[in-house]
Amino acid sequence: MNHETSRFAALISALQSRFGDRASTARPLREQHGKGESWHPIDAPDAVVFPQSTEEVAQIVALCAEHRTPIIPFGAGTSLEGQVNAVAGGICVDLSQMNKIVAVHVDDLDCTVQPGVMRKQLNAYLRDQGLFFPIDPGAECTIGGMVATRASGTNAVRYGTMRENVLGLTVVLPSGEVVKTGGRARKSAAGYDLTRLIVGSEGTLGIVTEITLRLFGISEATAAATVGFETVESAVDTVIAVIQSGISVARIELMDEVSVDAVNKFAKLNLPLKPTLFLEFHGSASGVKEQAEAVGEIASSNGGAEFVWADKTEDRTKLWEARHNAYYAGLALRPNAKGLVTDVCVPISALARCIAETKADLKACSMPAPLLGHVGDGNFHVCFIIDPGEPAELHEAERLHDRMVARAQAAGGTCTGEHGIGLGKKSHLASEAGAGVAVMKAIKAAIDPLGIMNPGKMF
Numbered sequence: 196m197n198h199e200t201s202r203f204a205a206l207i208s209a210l211q212s213r214f215g216d217r218a219s220t221a222r223p224l225r226e227q228h229g230k231g232e233s234w235h236p237i238d239a240p241d242a243v244v245f246p247q248s249t250e251e252v253a254q255i256v257a258l259c260a261e262h263r264t265p266i267i268p269f270g271a272g273t274s275l276e277g278q279v280n281a282v283a284g285g286i287c288v289d290l291s292q293m294n295k296i297v298a299v300h301v302d303d304l305d306c307t308v309q310p311g312v313m314r315k316q317l318n319a320y321l322r323d324q325g326l327f328f329p330i331d332p333g334a335e336c337t338i339g340g341m342v343a344t345r346a347s348g349t350n351a352v353r354y355g356t357m358r359e360n361v362l363g364l365t366v367v368l369p370s371g372e373v374v375k376t377g378g379r380a381r382k383s384a385a386g387y388d389l390t391r392l393i394v395g396s397e398g399t400l401g402i403v404t405e406i407t408l409r410l411f412g413i414s415e416a417t418a419a420a421t422v423g424f425e426t427v428e429s430a431v432d433t434v435i436a437v438i439q440s441g442i443s444v445a446r447i448e449l450m451d452e453v454s455v456d457a458v459n460k461f462a463k464l465n466l467p468l469k470p471t472l473f474l475e476f477h478g479s480a481s482g483v484k485e486q487a488e489a490v491g492e493i494a495s496s497n498g499g500a501e502f503v504w505a506d507k508t509e510d511r512t513k514l515w516e517a518r519h520n521a522y523y524a525g526l527a528l529r530p531n532a533k534g535l536v537t538d539v540c541v542p543i544s545a546l547a548r549c550i551a552e553t554k555a556d557l558k559a560c561s562m563p564a565p566l567l568g569h570v571g572d573g574n575f576h577v578c579f580i581i582d583p584g585e586p587a588e589l590h591e592a593e594r595l596h597d598r599m600v601a602r603a604q605a606a607g608g609t610c611t612g613e614h615g616i617g618l619g620k621k622s623h624l625a626s627e628a629g630a631g632v633a634v635m636k637a638i639k640a641a642i643d644p645l646g647i648m649n650p651g652k653m654f
Contacts, residue, residue, distance in 0.1 A: 276617030310339020
């Protein structure tokens with residue numbers, strides 16, 4: 196046994212001695228933790244550990260630092276750019292057993308949760324108190340994972356993203372030291388904004404073990420509807436006009452005709468096979484009525500059909516579940532396929548052109564490629580449904596993806612609005628951030644000098 200093997204064996208022994216059956220080297224479990232929802236092949240860790248407290252996370256990290264062993268934080272495994280793949284082996288820290296809602300402060304509209312709390316779990320807990328947490332990426336993901344990827348989603352046009360809605364964090368740094376960032380105050384001018392540094396860092400700077408979140412009151416009235424258009428351009432023109440008019444929509448989502456077809460089949464809906472906007476309005480009964488009427492007039496002026504309303508709660512739930520399951524609906528178009536999912540975000544004035552040019556590219560695509568997006572804030576996605584056994588398809592999807600990113604960046608946008616960099620967009624971060632990447636690397640080296648925290652991601 197060489198020195199490296201002996202040192203790793205000592206680490207595994209120490210973890211199993213401390214955590215018992217919560218530290219496992221079982222192959223099926225390791226492989227399960229070796230990938231998320233992306234197309235990237237499995238990169239399994241060498242062991243998986245399930246902590247239950249900040250103190251236990253700190254112990255795990257300190258042991259890994261002592262043994263110079265990589266650490267990969269893991270939430271629900273729903274990330275789309277390979278963020279949880281253990282590309283250098285190491286210890287996967289699965290935070291799913293840290294799933295307590297620590298405190299809810301109704302009067303202050305905030306709460307503190309552990310990272311393994313699921314998005315739907317939190318909102319079910321808050322509902323009876325008349326509150327909700329609005330960030331809604333669609334997947335049944337953990338709050339910790341949403342912090343790591345700076346998640347967004349269907350409500351972002353009104354409520355913002357994780358960046359705006361995380362007030363404070365408890366973080367275990369790569370040394371094992373525990374730090375707290377931010378707090379419960381709604382603003383602070385005290386020093387560097389470490390909270391925003393950690394939000395979106397994809398597990399490369401530390402492991403988040405507690406999160407304090409901004410909450411919102413549940414609206415008096417909610418209304419949801421769909422409206423179809425003859426062209427994607429007219430649907431997007433409607434979105435732009437709505438946003439520029441200052442109408443306070445809660446959700447305004449686009450599905451092209453390929454996405455609508457997939458969702459109809461998967462969710463047993465009967466939407467017309469046209470580019471379609473999914474809309475939701477929150478507020479007072481009179482305010483919702485006014486918003487809906489104003490959006491209806493704009494849609495009609497762009498050739499939109501009549502609104503089809505989802506009046507009942509169960510109808511709204513079915514509608515938004517169908518939208519959230521669009522990824523799986525796309526995969527169902529082609530059994531045994533994988534999804535190469537990408538997203539870009541552009542200034543709202545550039546949205547129509549970028550989507551139209553992307554759709555023109557997709558017309559010649561040899562595989563299904565649904566387009567959809569949170570177009571109210573300029574963020575849209577394409578899911579290339581690829582055969583992982585066909586390298587030519589992966590090459591084609593990557594080529595079209597590169598064109599999509601270059602187009603967005605040229606318009607003053609970004610290579611990712613919400614999925615993050617992970618493994619899949621490292622080259623695009625370099626082209627977008629330029630010399631800023633060196634600054635990011637310097638921050639990484641200062642906080643993680645051993646390079647053990649989720650190595651191989653982002654850079």
